[in-house]
Amino acid sequence: MTAQTIPQALGGRGAVRGLARFAGAAMLGLALATGPTAPAFARGVPESFADLTEQVSPAVVNITTSTTVAAPVRPGPIFPEGSPFEDLFRDFGMPGGPGETAPQRSNALGSGFVISEDGFIVTNNHVIEGADEIEVEFFSGNTLPAKVVGTDPKTDIAVLKVESTKPLAFVKFGNSDVIRVGDWVMAMGNPLGQGFSVSAGIVSARNRELSGTYDDFLQTDAAINRGNSGGPLFNMNGEVVGVNTAILSPNGGSIGIGFSMASNVVQKVVTQLREFGETRRGWLGVKIQDISPDMAEAMGLKSTVGALVTDVPAGPAADAGMLAGDVITAFDGGEVKNTRDLVRRVADAPVGQAVRVTVTRGDKSQTLLVTLGRRELAEAEPVQTGMSTPQPTEREMLGMTIVPVSPDQAVELGLAETTQGLLIRSVSADSEAAKKGLRAGDVITEAGQQPVASLAELDARVAEAKAAGRKSLLLLIRRGGEPRFVALPVF
Template sequence: MRVFLAFFAILLVSGAAHAQRFPSEGFADLNERLSPAVVNISAAQRVGGEAGLPAFPEGSPLERFNQLFGDDAPRIANSLGSGFVIDPDGVVVTNNHVIDEADEVEVTFPDGRTFPAEIVGRDPATDLAVLRIQSDDPFPHVSFGDSDAARVGDWVIAIGNPFGLGGSLTAGVISARGRDAGGQYDDYIQTDVAINTGNSGGPLFNLDGEVVGVNTLIYSPTGASVGISFSIPSAIAEPVVSQLLEFGETRRGWLGVNVRPVNAGVAEALGLGSPRGAVISAVDPDGPAAAAGIQQGDVVLRFDGRLVPDSRSLPRFVAETEIGRRVEIVLNRRGQSRTVTATVERLEEEGAPASTPRTATQTPVNGGEVAGLTLAVLDDASRRRWRVHADAAGVLVTAVDPTSDAAGKVRAGDVIEEVAFTRVETIADVRRLVGEANGEPVLFTLNRGGQFVLQTLEP
């Protein structure tokens, strides 16, 4: 009987703990506590009138439109969004795209109070911005939470200004983590919370009332919510906000490398067991990576004590590192592990992307086919025609068989520099090395517009 009672008590305690995570009475208490700190953002941009537009005659029923369409009348483009206060002194966080190029920004609270806002700083790379408003009285505010602790399936709520309808609450769960939308530092939280136009810049709360994300994007074929929304995790947003407050700009770390993903074939060829890390595709000769001895083709597995799970993580880890800090970097170089030390410098500007090679229109007479690739000698004429990078040396790819394993991995205009870690100079070299693999997957090192790409091909 005592055992039964003890077990029953454990169930009651466990049930109470779960009740806190899944509120049976809804989210009303959270809304009352949090919504006073969630604001509507109105941004206006003054645009000069276009010359040459006729004015309507005085006394005409359409005369009132002269103010809008007259030669000298300014136009005002408005943008609506959301934001949230994180400091009682009036620090407001929102999305950069909400206030981008704005001449005037206003912040409106749920109680109707409106304040002009100063733009403290913006960061287009993460789409974050910080505003400041002034008042003699402290503002209601909320705090950042730990987004790294948020799990798929956790309840979250969003409060914001969808379609200009301020003070709207929606709820759902975290659907996925680590989503990428093409940005350099993307690591979005995906939720099924209804997010619409005007929610941008608003907070995503956990059930403790902490901000774990900044609502930023939706995926939708219709333009309205279809249950796939993306939020910047607080682990990214909070450091950016702190830097904007302190410096008025971001100060990110820089290593001087470009990276690409490690696919299953590359992982197998290097003996990694599973795809992880980041392939170094290019090294700035004047950067800290070059000074540390990092080379193209190296795979970074660990940075400053942190495992590098994928190629998107490394740029973020570097960016978050303190300027001037010396870090240890664990590499896999051609199947061998090694450790180097680099000093992180400040990122001044981002490099331009490499040009995309042109598509083949005809096959050169001196060409040959290997593993679904049409190959040609790399001479001065082919360099000019295919706009091959000056540093590239090897065998030129002029066409790719769309039915081969190389389709989608290799592009016309790529230069094969190595096959199975062996330098190649002729088509015969490529053919021989592929043949020596006896039908097994072969690792190709490609030069694509000055960046190195590793691809494993099935012959």
């Protein structure tokens, strides 16, 4: 049975592919020692979660939102203005005539938690998205209206603010990086609209990536259901280590696979939302992809560690001299393992900060000083690249039929009119190119990390790869303007 998408809050807010945005027992005893090392002791099942529950409950809240839903137009007979039938339809609860219905109010429920005594509250963005009114209910039963301070759809986090005449009980964030698989955790919230509820379990996995660029989820078997959206996931010290956000389920209920956005991601977002009302993430100004083993071989790299630069449009990296084909191996003093690692490191770096970025170019390593831009501003700007195009001459090679791309073809394919490269007209079904996902309409703009504008240049790159004893040739492919590298065999 496949996992189905479930409404994100009671009231039917949006969802994420096969995952629903929502707001077990551990082994008891001693671990067996191996070799001469000392035995490792596993913590026993907690005697009770009651003390922890009493400690943190006053800071956990239920959230109710109300939204005006546009009224659908009902089909019906049309009468002349002033007709007595108009009064008849209005008498039967159809204001405005037979073809209209009144706007309706839609309610949704979620959870959240207080992070300061002056009333700042954290929840999921999908819980309050589009809401006209937001009401927060505290464990004591008191309710207060809330206003939105800021939201971040990329991490599904929102910060609210309530005004209270008394200091509010609040909880602190813990360090999600020190949480281990197997650690006990406790979830609190408003599942299925039943009010304050507690569930407990263990962390069953870390560093889960679901659908977002900045995802870093803790997976837990603590029961999480609809209405738990935005609620806290506590460690045994009463610190928030995650925000309950999604479940994976074939039937709409908890089956022990829940996801909480890690607190170390949430904290940074919350700090910016409180200070600016929006996020301000660093921007390097490159397009990147992970390095596969065959790509590493084609490039003469010793490992697949790092992030391969596929494009460098106008921006901070271009200003610093970075080039397509560079492999970013370190950022601001820390090793870059892959593209996901780099994206998170750059996003966490302050806008305007000058950072050292180490790249491998050919067989040499060099360090560039890059002054970071702001991603939110850069994403709103169109990016174009381009060069001139030679006259077409078709050829079959590397399992493809290719021809230099014309200006008209480039525009039709979503590229700049002056884009230079080789257009793939067709791909042999049994070729390695087909297995790597290449298809008609793709454009080859580089081969062997050098620009190619003609078939002769591509022939030269193939010959160079063979002469160097390499089994594959690295191609830079553009599809609809988006670049990616692919390694194809040359023998």
